[in-house]
Amino acid sequence: MLLVTGATGFVGSAVVTLLHERGYAxxxxxRDPARADVLPDGVERVAADLADGESLARAMDGCEGVFHLAAAVGAPGPEAHELNVGxxxxxxEAVRRAGVRRLVHTSTSAAIAVPDPDGPxxxxxxxxxxxxxxxxxYSATKAEAEAVVLDAVAAGEVDAVVATVVNAYGPSPRGPLSYDQLLVAAARGEVGDIVDTRVGWTLAEDVAAGQLLAFTDGEAGRRYVLCGQVASFPEVLDTYCELAGSPHRVRALPEGSELSPDAPPFADRSVVYxxxxxxxxxxxHARxxxxxxxxxxxxxxxxxxWMAAVSA
Incomplete structure (x- = not known):
């Protein structure tokens, strides 16, 4: 039995679907039964909360593995710290108490993005x-959360690997969320400007497949970065517009530029990076x-x- 936290989220639902399709229990x-409609038939549902360690331990009873994807994105500092770190x-602790063989902790490229010693x-x-x-x-608390996991491995308390996700997009049982929202906005002509900076991109389906590999074959205490390709925001948005049959294209601004306050969701990440x-x-290591x-x-x-099919 494999337990997934954040199971009804954008990437979490893709992980659940892949595991189910591969024959895993x-x-x-x-937490919200109304969101459980994205889960495949045959997947067991269990109520638990990141704020309640006892509920987590009960949920993990009899499980061989745990995929931890639940996280607070866009929450203010204290709430982000409580959910992501606490x-x-x-x-x-629940993994240790329940005797789970392996934990796959989902992290983010934002948690380990540091100055490049070999260039700008x-x-x-x-x-x-x-x-x-x-x-x-979000970035700061995910970095701290990752340290919690790796410190526990070093102390011999748990067997765990870290699956580090770059910008996730593409098909998901949850629907077009995450960076899909930015792609859709660009195709609608709602993204006039975007900062021309390069980051990693990967399909949610490929994140799920990478997480399963990390669970089955990964080395305890190791981090695996799940990235399809590094590309600039304008390249990604313009390529999507062309493939979606949209005439719209974005205007690339130099690094260090700012966007208007009414920029679509996730456009601000181009500013940050x-x-x-x-x-x-x-x-x-992932390769x-x-x-x-x-x-x-x-x-x-x-x-x-996929977007054309779900919007038809």
Whole structure:
């Protein structure tokens, strides 16, 4: 039995679906029953909360693995810290108490983006010492949460791996959320300007496949960066517009530029990374593990077809 927290979220629902399709028995943590309609038939639902360690331990009873994806995105500092750091600490303790064989902790490139020693901008690397150059509550608390997991592995308390996700987009049982919202806005002509900075991109489906590989074949205490391709925001948005049959194109602003306050969701991430020069990725361990995440040309084509189907 495999337990998934954040099971009804954008990436979490993709993980649940993949595990179910691969024949695993899956138990999904569900806080809001109204959101459980995205889960496949046959997936067990269980009520648990990151704020309640006892409920987490009960949910993990009899589980061989735990995929921890639940997180607070866009929450203010104290709330982000309580859920992302405190919640992860309770997950780790529950894993230890329940005797779970392995924890897959989902992190983000924003948690390990540090100044690149070999050039301008940032580096996202699997051998990063920890910490991040980003100062927003989400990035800072995810960096701290990752340290909680890796410290527990070093202390011999749990067996765990870290799956580091870059900008996730594409088909998901949850629907067109996350960076899909920015793609849709661009195709509608609602993104006039975007900062021309380079970051990592990966399909939610490929994140799910990478997480499963990390669970089955990963090395305890190791970080695996799940990235399809590093590309600029304008390149990604214009490519999607072309594939979606949209005449709209964005105007690329130089790094360090600002966007208007009414910019669409996730457009502001181009500003954040643009101030720091974007980032490059080192994901050798994930590639050696067998992760074959698709690049933006194929990934955006898949996304455009899916988006057309779900909006029909």
């Amino acid at each position: 899956v138990r999904a943590v569900v 919640g992860t600490r309770r997950v780790v 901008g940032l580096l996202v690397a699997e051998d990063a010492a920890g910490g991040t150059a980003l100062t927003d509550p 643009g101030r720091l020069g974007g980032y490059r990725v080192r994901d050798d 050696a593990l067998g992760v074959t995440a698709r690049g933006i040309a194929e990934g955006l084509e898949v996304t455009a077809r």
